[in-house]
Amino acid sequence: MSQLSSDIVSVFCDLLGEPAGLHEPCFQGREWDYVKDCIDTGWVSTAGSYVGRFEEMLGDFTDTSHVIATSSGTAALHAIFAGLDIGDSDEVIVPALTFVATANAVTYTGAVPHFADAEATSLGIDAEKLRVHLTEIATTRDGRLINQKTGRRIAAVVCMHTFGHPSDLDALTKLCDDFGIDLIEDAAESLGSYYKGRHTGNQGRVATLSFNGNKTITTGGGGAIMTNDDALAKRLRHLTTTAKQPHKWEFIHDEVGYNYRLPNINAALGCAQLEVLPEFLIQKRQLADAYDHAFSRLDGVTFFKEPSWGQSNYWLNLLMLDASDSTLRDEVLEATNASGFMTRAAWRPMHQLSMFMECPRMDLSVTEDTYTRLINIPSSSQLATRLVNATA
Numbered sequence: 085m086s087q088l089s090s091d092i093v094s095v096f097c098d099l100l101g102e103p104a105g106l107h108e109p110c111f112q113g114r115e116w117d118y119v120k121d122c123i124d125t126g127w128v129s130t131a132g133s134y135v136g137r138f139e140e141m142l143g144d145f146t147d148t149s150h151v152i153a154t155s156s157g158t159a160a161l162h163a164i165f166a167g168l169d170i171g172d173s174d175e176v177i178v179p180a181l182t183f184v185a186t187a188n189a190v191t192y193t194g195a196v197p198h199f200a201d202a203e204a205t206s207l208g209i210d211a212e213k214l215r216v217h218l219t220e221i222a223t224t225r226d227g228r229l230i231n232q233k234t235g236r237r238i239a240a241v242v243c244m245h246t247f248g249h250p251s252d253l254d255a256l257t258k259l260c261d262d263f264g265i266d267l268i269e270d271a272a273e274s275l276g277s278y279y280k281g282r283h284t285g286n287q288g289r290v291a292t293l294s295f296n297g298n299k300t301i302t303t304g305g306g307g308a309i310m311t312n313d314d315a316l317a318k319r320l321r322h323l324t325t326t327a328k329q330p331h332k333w334e335f336i337h338d339e340v341g342y343n344y345r346l347p348n349i350n351a352a353l354g355c356a357q358l359e360v361l362p363e364f365l366i367q368k369r370q371l372a373d374a375y376d377h378a379f380s381r382l383d384g385v386t387f388f389k390e391p392s393w394g395q396s397n398y399w400l401n402l403l404m405l406d407a408s409d410s411t412l413r414d415e416v417l418e419a420t421n422a423s424g425f426m427t428r429a430a431w432r433p434m435h436q437l438s439m440f441m442e443c444p445r446m447d448l449s450v451t452e453d454t455y456t457r458l459i460n461i462p463s464s465s466q467l468a469t470r471l472v473n474a475t476a
């Protein structure tokens with residue numbers, strides 16, 4: 085085992101004591117009561133009061149006018165692309181450094197993902213580098229931004245707040261305004277993260293959240309659409325509920341819609357989780373601070389901290405190796421996992437996946453470099469209680 089690997093394992097042993105998973109759900113509030121209520125009353129499916137309550141609580145927490153709860157974050161992304169009439173003659177700019185759902189959802193509409201590079205401060209899309217790229221390859225025709233190389237319209241930019249760290253939203257907003265395209269925020273990982281005091285997901289035209297089991301709060305599976313655009317919210321609510329016209333007994337659907345509504349039983353779990361979200365966020369910050377302190381004493385590796393423009397929820401903590409060395413990275417992954425501390429590499433960059441290799445892209449050197457250096461480390465909020473025990 086290399087010195088660095090054994091040093092990292094020692095830090096985990098000292099801080100966390102026992103083995104730890106990467107991100108585990110924590111049910112310490114009223115989850116049982118609310119889920120039992122659904123079962124007792126029979127309201128387990130897409131109708132029921134918890135869905136509306138969950139949407140309202142999320143709207144209040146994120147200060148967003150409209151929230152539409154969906155069956156997953158992926159479904160939320162798909163519904164947005166469909167609702168914005170993005171289709172097979174379009175491209176959508178997405179980060180090459182993201183979970184595959186961001187790019188997958190683009191293809192569900194027949195559109196093509198076009199990959200953008202990350203910047204090293206937040207690991208979000210590098211707005212300035214993307215500006216240079218778009219200036220080189222795109223032109224505006226009849227108010228539409230066209231990729232001159234493929235002839236397709238570039239319909240939107242989807243930014244992603246990587247591992248909870250807010251992207252530079254002002255720079256991305258300005259870029260999208262200048263090129264006349266929509267900014268969509270994939271905020272799946274950033275519930276509780278803020279950009280210049282404003283909740284992530286609140287600045288682009290529309291955004292998504294995810295409540296998958298590994299997220300800061302979970303509904304088992306689930307997601308949400310957030311927007312301050314009244315007309316778009318109306319359209320997306322309609323599309324995600326099978327495009328059914330309201331009627332007491334008639335079933336009339338006025339277009340092809342999707343059964344993407346979050347079930348009540350999942351929303352019940354979400355309401356209980358949202359009640360304790362502020363506590364989770366405090367614990368996650370305590371854990372991040374402890375990691376920062378402990379890893380600052382190691383050579384060869386740096387704990388990745390939130391950018392100066394925002395506040396991260398520290399959803400998944402990460403280490404960056406000083407060296408771009410995937411052999412060393414794999415060796416650290418091997419040693420830490422063998423010692424019971426779950427770690428993992430970043431997602432394989434999208435343009436290196438077989439189904440996306442032919443997609444248009446810009447220079448992706450920062451993404452490629454990041455992939456060889458990044459290691460996600462145990463991040464569950466409840467690990468903060470072990471820190472107290474470890475230092476007691």
Ligand SMILES: Cc1ncc(COP(=O)(O)O)c(C=O)c1O
Pocket residue numbers: 156157158159182183185186244270272273293294295296305306307
């Ligand atoms: C960046 C990103 N986008 C989209 C998703 C998809 O969300 P879901 O798993 O709820 O479909 C996830 C996570 O799972 C994610 O991390």
